[in-house]
Amino acid sequence: MSALRRSWAPRGQTPRLRTETNHKQRLNLLGAIRLTPGGRRVNLHIKTFRHSLKGEQVLAFLQAVVAQVRGPLVVVWDNAASHQRRLVLDFVAAHPRLTLVRLPSYAPELNPVEFVWAQLTQYLAGRAPRDVQELMRLVQAGLHRTRISQRRLFACMARLSIGAA
Secondary structure: OOOOOOOOOOOOOOOOOOOOOOOOOOOEEEEEEEEOOOOOOEEEEEEEEOOOOOHHHHHHHHHHHHHHOOOOEEEEEOOOHHHHOHHHHHHHHHOOOEEEEEOOOOOHHHOHHHHHHHHHHHHHOOOOOOOHHHHHHHHHHHHHHHHOOHHHHHHHHHHHHHHHO
C-alpha cells in the first residue's frame, strides 16, 4: 500500500517524506466484521502480526473469534493460501456452527473487510512512520477510528450490497 496520498513541496521540487522503516519489517493484519443478529450493530475483530501470515496465525485468529461469538458464524474469505491450510480447514470442519463461504479469486470488492483496509489506507496516507513501532501506533489509531464508528462499519457492509446489486 502506498503511504503517499497528497503532499506539499515548493514548486519544481519533488516532495520527500523521510522514513527509517526497514521494508523487511512489516505488519500483517487479519480482520473480521461481525454483524449482530438483527443487523443492529457491527463489530470489528482485528489481529496484527509482525511476520508473514501462515495457517497457524489464521487458525489462532479464527479460534479467538469463535471463542468470543456465540451461535452460528458465517466466515467469508478470499482464496489466500493461509486460509486454505489443512489445519484451518480441519478446524472449520470440526465446528458445525461455522459456515465457510469462499469468494471468487480477485474479487476484493465482495469482501467487506477490504473496505476496512481502504479506510485504514486513507488514514495512513501521507504519513511516514519512522519505525515499525510508530507504524503500529498509526495502524492502531486508524483501526480504532473505524472500530468506534458504527457509521464507518456499516459503510463497509453497504459497499458489499451496492457491489452485489
